[in-house]
Amino acid sequence: MSPSSISVRGARKVYRTEGEHELTAVNGIDLEVAEGELIAFMGPSGSGKSTLLNLLGGLDSPTRGSVRVAGREISSMGEKELARFRFESIGFVFQHFHLMPNFTVAENIALTALIAHRPRSQWLERVVELLTAVGLVDRIDALPHTLSGGQQQRVAVCRAIFARPPVLLADEPTGNLDSRSSAEVLRLFRRAVTTGPGATGLLVTHDLEAAVIADRVLLLRDGRIAGEFVPGRGEGAGQDEREEGGRADRIRAWLEASSG
Amino acid sequence: MLTGFVHGLRHLRADIRKYLPAFLAMAAAAILLLATTLTTGIAAERMGAGVESLGGIADVGLVPETAGGLIAEGQAEEIARMPDVALAIPTYSESTVLRGPDGRELTPMLTGYPTRHNAGLAFEGLEGDLPGRGAAELLLPRDIAGELGAGIGDLVEVLGSGGVEELRTVGIVDPDELGMMAYENVFTDLGTAQRLFHHAGQVTRVDVQVTSDPGQWALTAQQRLPEGVVVQETGAITASFAPVLQAVGIILKVVSGAALAMSVLLTAVAFSSVVRARRRSYSLLRTIGAPRGWVGRGVLTEAAILGVLAGLVGALIGPVVTLGLLRVLPGEGGWPSFPGVLLHAFLSWAICVGAALAGCAAALGQLYARGALHGLASADRGISRRRRMLLGGGGLAAVAAAAALLRPEGTTSSSAVAFFLLLTGAALTAPLLVAGSARLLARGRWTLAYAARRLSAEGQMTAPAVIIVIMVGLSASLLTVAGSLGGAMERQIASQFGADVQISSQVPVREEDPGGLRDVGGIRRVTAIGALDLEVRSERPEDAGLRTSALSIDPSGFFDTAELAFTETGSKGDVRRALDAGAVALPESVAGALGVGPGDSVLLRVEDRSVRAPVAGVFVSLSTGTQLVVPRDVAEQLGDDPGYDAWHLAVAEGSSAGDVRDRVEAAVREALPGASVITGAEMRDRAAGEIATYTFSVLGLVSITVLVGSAGVAGILSLSVLRRSAELSTLRAIGLSAGAVGRLLLAEALILAVPTILSGALAGTAAGWALCRVLADAMGVSAVFHVDLPLTCVLAGLTLGALTITGCWPVIRARRTAPATSLKSA
């Protein structure tokens, strides 16, 4: 097995809500994710999936425990360091796309390069390569609001993988898409993890069709990992549909068994 | 049951932070409005009180027709014989200096009255006696006696035209007993007063007690009065103060109007952004069947509550601010009755509520125009490009029209229109300007590009752009007014009152060299100056004359010690020679009013004597109003020698002005009690101090404007941060630090502020010139365009400082955007 890209030990996240109530969203999680692995988190609403993803992506710090991502301990990082860490090591895909409305498709994809003041000539080639792969190269200078939801999410995935970050995170990336667009976005995400040099992917989803692209499916309940399932390694993009349908059925059966 | 009102109330509670800037702006506008109306009312009241106290003791006052004229005692007797006249009391009054037994000095009015009426004057609690006929005796009100330290039997020195004389205090009376006459008056026998001021057989007014209705009597008596005597119109005196009041009123009204406009704008922004943010819940409500009116009532309720509360704050704080303003105004009292204050407070409160409702009108419009399903469609993108272009075009047209109106020969009203056109035009072009400068920067580096693209694509920043232009424009115009009037005043004072040492006496004296100035060492030249009241008119018979006063000077001596700030750049030597040859110099205000200039002639008249004199030159007249300068021989042709009340001294080489001043002060102490002796430098300092005082009050107004405006701009920016939380948190998630997100906001604020501050400053300076002309016309003086550079720097610093301080608020809000928000919000 390849070395761990993500290593979580005893992570807890406690939210202090109004009236001094304490709410433990993540309650002692241990997790090892190898380089090149794609993990899907599933579980009922409120089980702590997004919270865990926030901890792993450096959007939030754990109340207790250690979180190592891409070889760095991030649980004790300050706000500035975390920002730097996210900038260099994480690619995010959001449920609501979140493209910058006043920047073109190309500029949105190369956002990190823009922020780092790199000239267009240095990043245009990479943008064209990514857009060609998702079939949107003719929309390179379009503004986001002229794209469909599925197209916007494909651009968002391109943005996430533009700088080849070691870790890719997606929270419900297909939550706002129809099944055809979902399939395209998922294939893209899978391929980014498989072809990226040692990239690791973490995916939060309710969608069985989305979970099938994962190497491992983790079930969260009440802030703990309540089960793990390996649906059998597929061939990534381009695997045949019957095989995929079979995997989805197997995950459903497992989920039903674990929640029963 | 959830009524529309309760619904509105809940919404208001939830969105209270979004309303804060609008609330503060409305409260500030209400405060300004109330303070302004109260202050101008009180100022008028005080002036009125001052005028009343000039009024006489009986029903109707009769005064000479011409300024500076006198009434002969024979005429007074004629008046006493007129029908319905019960009693006619001739008096002679002149302002003078009194010196008490221990050297304390006061400058009251000395009034001589016919002591044959003493028997009819029953003062309760009179201490001592009333002055006797022809005697050198004095009756003092108790307060003045106290201030002078004079008791019964004490000698008080009085400065008359012939020098100092001693009068014995024979009586002290309670000022309340004197009624109107109590105001700074001391009394002696009529004959004594006439003798003191060398005006035997003449009086300054006749007070008449009538048996019929005084108003009616005054109307019918006018034709039958002796030649040269008219019924005193207290209105005329009020009218002479009115211009200054009017000028102050204009400025205050402009400022509170602008504050009101800004608060309406802010309310509009707050409501439309709140309604936009709620469009989902509104359309949901509509979808489940809530009628439009129900939703609308909710919004109206919120606006009404905001307006009512802000208005209350204004009504409570306004009177306090007024108290502060009143300390600056001269005079005392005049505070309106409690119901009066209540009425004003109610009015400004009502206007505030009106402003709040007007502000929510746009939001209501949005709500009503939209169908039930509209809320799910994409967010609207501010004002469209076409509308922006249209507004900008209109703005440019307004500025062009203003430029056309601002020609030198323009009238007061065209200047006033130009003022509003300039500010409105600049405000209308502001969105276009911001979009234009943003477009230039859109290809720049990341931080600039982000801010620039947002500003060029969206019309959301229309309101702050407009607010900045209004606030900077208004401030710049006020400062231009202060700079222009102050600068002109300073220049005039520097030249006209620039003599090395100056003496001014309270009372004109006949003596050309009181105290033997010529014997005081260190003086190179002394020139004596007199003053006279006269009427001046152009040679066109149909033109009306102008009553004013004049300095009578000896041209060679006067110009040897000081200057006049001539507006014509001809040779100064020519002007002096012309004055030597009997020409006169006119202040610019008089020249303008009469439509005459150098080369023309004017007619001067005092009572029945008149002189025709060519105009030698025109000079700036800010601190002396409509006062003319005439050579002494012209003054002598117009009447009796008016005496001298000022002396300009040129100090000999090698002597210091300060030393000479001290020696002169000692020399004239006896001959001219109460005279002030100061050096030219002190005069300039004093003038500078006075100018600084009023510049500071203008700066105070400007600060209020700038603060209200900046708070508004910051409020709108932070609303836009709230609305953009998803976008900003995405940037945070991607790896921008909190500081970097704050810098994006800063860049936005800069792109917004820099062009608008510049255009506001430019338009405001031009508008200030227009306002300056309006005010100068109202005050009957002339002003020279002058931008005070230090003041402008202070304004720029003030604006940037206020924007920076208030700007921290949205920047901090932006910095606080949590990166994890992007996972949740749409």
Ligand SMILES: Nc1ncnc2c1ncn2[C@@H]1O[C@H](COP(=O)(O)OP(=O)(O)OP(=O)(O)O)[C@@H](O)[C@H]1O
């Ligand atoms: N910022 C917060 N403050 C307080 N409590 C929070 C916060 N974020 C999440 N929670 C609580 O933490 C728990 C876990 O939330 P989380 O968003 O991780 O759930 P989730 O598994 O992603 O659910 P879903 O599938 O509905 O997105 C929930 O009970 C939630 O109410």
Ligand SMILES: [Mg+2]
């Ligand atoms: Mg979630």
